[in-house]
Amino acid sequence: MxxxxxxxxxxxxxxxxxxxxxxxxxxxxxxxxxxxxxxxxxxxxxxxxxxxxxxxxxxxxxxxxxxxxxxxxxxxxxxxxxxxxxxxxxxxxxxxxxxxxxxxxxxxxxNENSPSVLSSIYIQELEFSPQARYPILCCSLYALGACEDAVGLLDLASPISMCNTPAEDMVRLFPRQDNYVQRTTTGVDGRTSTLRAGQAAGIRLGSSFDIPNVPLAIADTPAMDQLGFRNDPFLLIGLDLLGDSFALHFLPNVGAKKEERKLLLTKRHGKKISGVVAILNVHSSSHRKT
Structure with a gap:
């Protein structure tokens, strides 16, 4: 094209x-x-x-x-x-x-020049089926002195970020008693899940971008179950974590197949890049958790 x-x-x-x-x-x-x-x-x-x-x-x-x-x-x-x-x-x-x-x-x-890669990690798409691939970020979750790894789905349709019960239990999130989240959420399949409010001491996106004091909605949604994360810590990375200015940079994948491109996600403040979050090998083979 x-x-x-x-x-x-x-x-x-x-x-x-x-x-x-x-x-x-x-x-x-x-x-x-x-x-x-x-x-x-x-x-x-x-x-x-x-x-x-x-x-x-x-x-x-x-x-x-x-x-x-x-x-x-x-x-x-x-x-x-x-x-x-x-x-x-x-x-x-x-x-x-x-x-x-x-x-x-x-x-x-x-098509201007992409930023230099200073700090990054390589991750793969989560493949649920050959025509269903999801953008996944590696994350770390902090609370009560604990720091544990989790898998995060980049979800631009979610105004707020969310985690499942295994992620909550893994680091013992702080409870919240305010109206940060509505009581339920409904997926595109029409199924409704109950939400609770919690807070993490911090979340690290990729290898080095730390966000302190992160409020999270907590729920075990059918989508998380479908993707194979019923018993594993899982996060939805929403617009509240990404902020009002962020960018995706598609870079040539040197030495790989012609159609393969790496994806660099950065957060910006004005025109200044404030942190490199991750690099995703867009067309590489990927795994499905069981």
Whole structure:
């Protein structure tokens, strides 16, 4: 697929009620941005002439499926999943999420030089099936003097970060008695899970990026169970941990197959890179936990 433009800006919106970030394609076509969903779900007739259409329909694996009822009930007409973000990476080396200005939020795409890699770890996608791959970060969780490793799913559709009961038990999270989280959460499959509120002394993303005093929602969701983490510590890394400015950089994978690219996730303060979080080998083989 030929490169569309050397730079492109996609305007984003954020729901004032639930905090979800979405792309507004006009004419009531709202696409939820969800890296935790491996495959995009949209109607190709509605977006064939849209600016994202050429990327969406050539790079995504399953664009025509029934939109989940829970997604439509929230006013969205589709989902831009992890396959869409990887498809963008084939066209643009840098994807910068700028959510700092509520009136001008954007996904800024360019092919400018990527940052130098100072500190990083290599991780792989979690493969649930050949067409269902999930972006996974290695994390560390701190509480009550304990520090334990966990697996984290990069979930741009989650305004808040979440952990399961094994992660809570592993480090004995501090309890919270405030209204940080709503009492329940409903997945795209319509199943509801009860939430509790806790707090970690800190979370480390990747090899060196530390975030202190992190509030977490605690739940054992069907999605966590489906991915094989019923008994293992697992985190959903949401927008509250990523912040209002972060970027994905797709780098050539030297010595590997032509279609393989590494993914560098960085957090930014303005134009300054404040920390390298992780490098993901996007098309490498991956494992499924049992």
């Amino acid at each position: 030929r490169r569309l433009l050397t730079a492109l800006v996609l305007q984003l919106q954020r729901d004032i009620n639930d905090g979800h970030v979405y792309y507004d394609g006009g004419e009531n076509n709202k696409l939820l941005l969800d890296s935790g969903c491996p495959r995009s779900i949209v109607d190709d007739k509605e977006f064939s002439d849209d600016v994202i259409g050429p990327i969406l329909f050539s790079g995504c694996t399953d664009r025509i499926r029934q939109i989940p009822a829970t997604v439509r009930e929230r006013g969205y007409t589709g989902i831009l999943g992890w396959d869409f973000i990887k498809a963008l990476g084939k066209e643009y080396a840098n994807i910068f999420f700028d959510l700092s200005n509520r009136s001008n939020m954007a996904l800024r795409l360019s």
